[in-house]
Amino acid sequence: MNDETKKEIEKGAQIVGMSVEEATDKFNSICAENNVETTADLAKALWRNFVAQFRRQQKVNTSNGGNTGGSLVKAAFGFFVALEAPRDMMSWNRNRAKEEYLRDADKALEDGHIAVATQNALGKWVISRYHKNEYQEKIVSNLPEGAEELENGTTVIPLDNQPTYMSGAENRNYGKPLPLEQFRRTGVFFGSVDGGEMKTYTFSYKNQPAVDFAPNCFEWIHFACIPSDDGSAIYGMTKTTLNSLVNHSDVNPESENYQDVSSFDFEQCLVDNFSSHLVPLVEIDRAHIQRQTLPAKERFVVTDGTVCNMNMTPTANGNRIINLTDMTVEFDYDNDSNMTTCWIPSHLTIDFGVGSSVIVIGRTSQRMVDGEADPVTINVSGLYVVQRTGSPVEVEEIVEENFDWF
Numbered sequence: 551m552n553d554e555t556k557k558e559i560e561k562g563a564q565i566v567g568m569s570v571e572e573a574t575d576k577f578n579s580i581c582a583e584n585n586v587e588t589t590a591d592l593a594k595a596l597w598r599n600f601v602a603q604f605r606r607q608q609k610v611n612t613s614n615g616g617n618t619g620g621s622l623v624k625a626a627f628g629f630f631v632a633l634e635a636p637r638d639m640m641s642w643n644r645n646r647a648k649e650e651y652l653r654d655a656d657k658a659l660e661d662g663h664i665a666v667a668t669q670n671a672l673g674k675w676v677i678s679r680y681h682k683n684e685y686q687e688k689i690v691s692n693l694p695e696g697a698e699e700l701e702n703g704t705t706v707i708p709l710d711n712q713p714t715y716m717s718g719a720e721n722r723n724y725g726k727p728l729p730l731e732q733f734r735r736t737g738v739f740f741g742s743v744d745g746g747e748m749k750t751y752t753f754s755y756k757n758q759p760a761v762d763f764a765p766n767c768f769e770w771i772h773f774a775c776i777p778s779d780d781g782s783a784i785y786g787m788t789k790t791t792l793n794s795l796v797n798h799s800d801v802n803p804e805s806e807n808y809q810d811v812s813s814f815d816f817e818q819c820l821v822d823n824f825s826s827h828l829v830p831l832v833e834i835d836r837a838h839i840q841r842q843t844l845p846a847k848e849r850f851v852v853t854d855g856t857v858c859n860m861n862m863t864p865t866a867n868g869n870r871i872i873n874l875t876d877m878t879v880e881f882d883y884d885n886d887s888n889m890t891t892c893w894i895p896s897h898l899t900i901d902f903g904v905g906s907s908v909i910v911i912g913r914t915s916q917r918m919v920d921g922e923a924d925p926v927t928i929n930v931s932g933l934y935v936v937q938r939t940g941s942p943v944e945v946e947e948i949v950e951e952n953f954d955w956f
Contacts, residue, residue, distance in 0.1 A: 562601040567623055571788050582722050626775045628741010629768050632911040632932035635895040636733040636761045644728055647708035662711035681725045694727040735760040743777050750823055752847055755786025763792045764897040767932045770798035770811050824852050831855045831876040834890055838914040838926045854909045862942050868896040891927040898933050903940025
């Protein structure tokens, strides 16, 4: 797009309450929806119409005594019950595309899993792909960052081959190269958005800002977000959400954003709002089986126990380990059935020791080894200390003091 169009987008961004990056994305999506090139004069007209509609809606809101802000961005206040470690969502998709190509190259090309890049005598790249069952070729000077040379010397470009999302909505990235990586962080948030009722929201945030966004669970915070149309979810947006994050403990008590939450009962909140997820520690194995048919976002469990062992040495993916036991039931010395291993990601704080009583929130998992199932473990995404005892044993470098081998 030219400089004039960029200026139009910047002006419109100020009116609709978006960053320039978000407004540019919106501009591109409007053009895609209307099959209009971003460089066409009509593209500018469509953008102006979008901004004008937004301003008209603002006037309607004002006349009805509603929120005059009109921005897509809303203020959230509350705390995270669970916040998962960021995951590279592109890794699985890219590997699947390459596996399809290695299994059947022609079919992978025809099904839109990959595009093939071949360098010609002039040093240019000829890109071949199938899009909507139509074979296409294009000559480009440079390859996208997602291009990859396989062991057989073929250069492939993994593509997004899903024309629609599960919801039925059109996937605007259909046929485009998959990013080299795309991190996404998900979680469960309890609080209010735009001053509304306190309730549960699913949370999703992507790209590098999501990696850096890591507030502690069960600590009151403020941040900017975009709520879904049905009010069940909130989304992080570019760097805005990350930069807007403020701990409530740092808010001036004289500020209009300050609320007295000193008497809030986190444990009772979990009982009142997450009853379907509450599972006694001794029933974790049964709960793991029962919850496999639920949607992924509903599979997390909320359980509690006493810390009976800790290993603060990080695993290959940065997890620490705590073992929980239920002190209210009889211990099974034959198979340790009431001891559960919990994997704690690096962004969650461990400031307690053995003997502490804790509540953990996370998804269960179970490995199969030689045809036999290992005990169920919990991939923790939320942690609340009910009763703190001692402190974690710090990992220390082992120093050899026996010099007999000299």
